[in-house]
Amino acid sequence: MKIIIVGCGKVGYTLVEQLSAEGHNIIAIDENMEKLTAVTNNFDVIGIEGNGVSYEILKEADIKGTDLLIAVTGSDEHNLLCCMIAKKAGNCKTIARVRNPIYHNDVEYLKNEFGLAMIINPESALAQEMSQIVRFPFAQKIDSFANGHINLVHFRVDTDSVLVGRSLQDIRLSLKSQMLVCLVNRDGEVTIPRGEFVIQAGDVLGVVAERAKVNTYFKQLAISTTRAKDVIILGGGKTSYYLAKILLKNGQNVKIIEIDRERCEELCERLPKATIIHGDATDHNLLLQEGLEDADVVVSMTNLDEENILLSMFCQSNSNAKTITKVNRVNFSGILDQLSLDSVLYPRLITADYITKFVRSASNSLNNDVENFYKLAEGQAEALEFSVKDDSLVTGTALQQLRIRKNTLICCIYRDGQVIIPSGQDCIMPGDTVVIILKDYKINNLDEILER
Amino acid sequence: MNYSIIRYITGWVLKFEAAFLCLPALVGIIYHETDSISYFGTAAICLVLGVLLTLKKPTSRSLYSREGFVIVALCWTVMSLFGALPFVFSGDIPSYVDAFFETVSGFTTTGASILTDVEVLSHANLFWRSFTHWIGGMGVFVFILAITPLLGGSTMTLMKAESPGPSVDKLVPKLKDTSIILYGLYIFLTALLIIILIILGMPVFEAFCTGFGTTGTGGFGIKNDSIGSYSPAIQNTVTIFMIMSGINYSMFFILLRRKWKQVFSFEEVWWYLGIIAVTGGIIFSNIREMFPTAGEGLRHTFFQIGSVITTTGYSTTDFNRWPELSKSCLVLLMFIGACAGSTGGGIKVSRILILIKSIRKEIATIAHPNQVSKIRLNGHVIAEDTIRSTNAYMAIYFVMMSLSVLLLSIDGYDFTTNVTAVIASINNIGPGLESVGPFGNYAFFSPFSKIILIFNMLAGRLELLPMLVLFSPACWRKR
Numbered sequence: 008m009k010i011i012i013v014g015c016g017k018v019g020y021t022l023v024e025q026l027s028a029e030g031h032n033i034i035a036i037d038e039n040m041e042k043l044t045a046v047t048n049n050f051d052v053i054g055i056e057g058n059g060v061s062y063e064i065l066k067e068a069d070i071k072g073t074d075l076l077i078a079v080t081g082s083d084e085h086n087l088l089c090c091m092i093a094k095k096a097g098n099c100k101t102i103a104r105v106r107n108p109i110y111h112n113d114v115e116y117l118k119n120e121f122g123l124a125m126i127i128n129p130e131s132a133l134a135q136e137m138s139q140i141v142r143f144p145f146a147q148k149i150d151s152f153a154n155g156h157i158n159l160v161h162f163r164v165d166t167d168s169v170l171v172g173r174s175l176q177d178i179r180l181s182l183k184s185q186m187l188v189c190l191v192n193r194d195g196e197v198t199i200p201r202g203e204f205v206i207q208a209g210d211v212l213g214v215v216a217e218r219a220k221v222n223t224y225f226k227q228l229a230i231s232t233t234r235a236k237d238v239i240i241l242g243g244g245k246t247s248y249y250l251a252k253i254l255l256k257n258g259q260n261v262k263i264i265e266i267d268r269e270r271c272e273e274l275c276e277r278l279p280k281a282t283i284i285h286g287d288a289t290d291h292n293l294l295l296q297e298g299l300e301d302a303d304v305v306v307s308m309t310n311l312d313e314e315n316i317l318l319s320m321f322c323q324s325n326s327n328a329k330t331i332t333k334v335n336r337v338n339f340s341g342i343l344d345q346l347s348l349d350s351v352l353y354p355r356l357i358t359a360d361y362i363t364k365f366v367r368s369a370s371n372s373l374n375n376d377v378e379n380f381y382k383l384a385e386g387q388a389e390a391l392e393f394s395v396k397d398d399s400l401v402t403g404t405a406l407q408q409l410r411i412r413k414n415t416l417i418c419c420i421y422r423d424g425q426v427i428i429p430s431g432q433d434c435i436m437p438g439d440t441v442v443i444i445l446k447d448y449k450i451n452n453l454d455e456i457l458e459r
Numbered sequence: 460m461n462y463s464i465i466r467y468i469t470g471w472v473l474k475f476e477a478a479f480l481c482l483p484a485l486v487g488i489i490y491h492e493t494d495s496i497s498y499f500g501t502a503a504i505c506l507v508l509g510v511l512l513t514l515k516k517p518t519s520r521s522l523y524s525r526e527g528f529v530i531v532a533l534c535w536t537v538m539s540l541f542g543a544l545p546f547v548f549s550g551d552i553p554s555y556v557d558a559f560f561e562t563v564s565g566f567t568t569t570g571a572s573i574l575t576d577v578e579v580l581s582h583a584n585l586f587w588r589s590f591t592h593w594i595g596g597m598g599v600f601v602f603i604l605a606i607t608p609l610l611g612g613s614t615m616t617l618m619k620a621e622s623p624g625p626s627v628d629k630l631v632p633k634l635k636d637t638s639i640i641l642y643g644l645y646i647f648l649t650a651l652l653i654i655i656l657i658i659l660g661m662p663v664f665e666a667f668c669t670g671f672g673t674t675g676t677g678g679f680g681i682k683n684d685s686i687g688s689y690s691p692a693i694q695n696t697v698t699i700f701m702i703m704s705g706i707n708y709s710m711f712f713i714l715l716r717r718k719w720k721q722v723f724s725f726e727e728v729w730w731y732l733g734i735i736a737v738t739g740g741i742i743f744s745n746i747r748e749m750f751p752t753a754g755e756g757l758r759h760t761f762f763q764i765g766s767v768i769t770t771t772g773y774s775t776t777d778f779n780r781w782p783e784l785s786k787s788c789l790v791l792l793m794f795i796g797a798c799a800g801s802t803g804g805g806i807k808v809s810r811i812l813i814l815i816k817s818i819r820k821e822i823a824t825i826a827h828p829n830q831v832s833k834i835r836l837n838g839h840v841i842a843e844d845t846i847r848s849t850n851a852y853m854a855i856y857f858v859m860m861s862l863s864v865l866l867l868s869i870d871g872y873d874f875t876t877n878v879t880a881v882i883a884s885i886n887n888i889g890p891g892l893e894s895v896g897p898f899g900n901y902a903f904f905s906p907f908s909k910i911i912l913i914f915n916m917l918a919g920r921l922e923l924l925p926m927l928v929l930f931s932p933a934c935w936r937k938r
Contacts, residue, residue, distance in 0.1 A: 009632075032632040040842065048615065053632045 470512025527616025570678025592677025624799020772889025
């Protein structure tokens, strides 16, 4: 696919990185020559220096022959205008990043009126993801499929867990549960485990289960599933606002600590039910005073990565609260794993994943669209959701008779409201929704999981 | 320094060379020549070495600019070292230094020869000489990038180090597609020329060799008098194709895309054609009396100009005997060279334009000390980095030239010979003036001088820096 990416900031850079690795033809546009050279030096793309809103520049980037334009500059208005011009000039699909909360409720209107294929709000997307984790405090990360009916729950195995030293087969038999361990991340190395795999303390397991039953299963594993009641959010940025809004709607208690007085007032106006504390989140006396020890979840979301990481470490040593840490720079993620923080989220990866998902399904000429897409463990593996169409090659044959490629796991089939964890005798039917995990290769189409 | 990737890519280049070497071997078989054996033998050596070097995958795939530069410089040297073997094995060029000189001259599209009599060479040897021009013209790595995905990742550094000109322009977002387009255009031009030459009555074998030498802007002739004995129609065809090969290949691409506005704002190409026209006028009026008809005068004028500015190095007449004004014009053209992004060598028209514009800017700052101004080329503002590297290029260029002239003087030949030999080598032209003129050759130089010239040819083709980087200890150190 031919893709123009306007804006080479944090998200733009990650997008170029991901999409060029997927083999697309990419033209990057940015006014800042330095940012542009960083992109063109590191990836196989062309850079054009200039303002992406300008028709002249878009023409130079061959907008007529382009399939998709992604506007991720720092300004919402620029992004929208850029998409409108691109739509008129080249009739391509367009994606805009719109992050100002003022436009938050206008998203559907803007999308329909301006013919945008997608509007992404990174903060809101991040907040959504975080709210999932708050909902299931024992999980590091939760990916949802089939309109949320299926969850892929990632959690770390503690030293005192009943799972330690047991094989997957053993667990499956003893629990008699419809739950599948489909991914293990041991010291940064990801594997799709087989039945004889033995779990060690410190492993991060990815488990697929029906959403409604997740809590039950985790109770069987003697993992506390009590819903978080008190959430403290450190830092009162845009994401904090969106997150607080979702949590308050779910009836949870939210306390936001923010250093800027004016921002506090603003938050107070917009979130009447939340407790807004004006103060420095790095002041540990303040934290203890505000009930850190009794909180269920603490979300570190200040502007500084280092501060967030330290705050989370402080929380882990001073309370039983689950910590969620926002880290903007992705580069240090390998090291962060060693700190054994509960949940670490990378905003720009989330945005880039959303867009990559869209591009995957848009670049698919056949019918088996990618409905959902998550990169797992820094892109070492991928989880994809497909809706199966009539002409698919994988339907109607028992799974054990299909010649499926290595490092592929069909973890879940969703049929008529039923979640099936498939065994060898099951088969995929047209109309099903299938969740697949793969490692070492990439697909756009469900049929590609078969050996050629 | 990532040694393993250097080893791995060098291995792959050797494998490619083994494939290239099979072509002259096949030519040898067609003409029932025993030289085929020496080509197949060399191909086998390259293949075995290549396979050995690529047996182990590189431990790390990181490829930064210093690895890129070292790989390109090293591979070109290694290719020439092995490409010289068949000449030695077949006995046509017994001295290895001479054979090495000839091969480097081929790959760098210089066309300077140490042979006194070309016509005694076997078909296989003649073909290999011309074919090295063709490969070297567009570049080995461009070729490898076009057909294999082996390097993956950031191969831009290789392209940067190999392709001529102050900055690299990709035609399309992907490097691989760019390489395919470049080689597509290149093959099309070459095939077109060969067909026209055959129609005009040139024997098939000679048409192939001349075609490779022309579009690669090489200049190895297969006759002792280069192109002189062919019909005027053939000479004019070669002139046109030489000049076309000196044009930036991006121009052909935007012509194909019918982007007329960009075509007109492509300053470099218009200046290039303008320079050809103006010097054509000067030289023609200067040598008008030497030829019986105006037509013949024009034909020779433009042939020599096309040959020199594109740094091809063919000749139809001995311009060494032309008046001083014409000779000086030609020497100046040697410096200018062809367009960036073409197969030609020299300083490149775009660098000259950047230099002239910087000079103008300097003068303007004296008149208006506070003036803010930018240098534009082809309708775009040129980045400060590019201007800086252009200045550095010029400085290195002249330092290297002066040193080489000094070292060449040890042999004791006359000044014009030494100077033009260096100019003709570093700019990848081939013929200079006096003893190394169009009808002379480089056989008389001592082996030491030949090695100096070899270095100049390689440095000139790879735009100076890569060859110097090879000798920089800082670059070879571990990280």
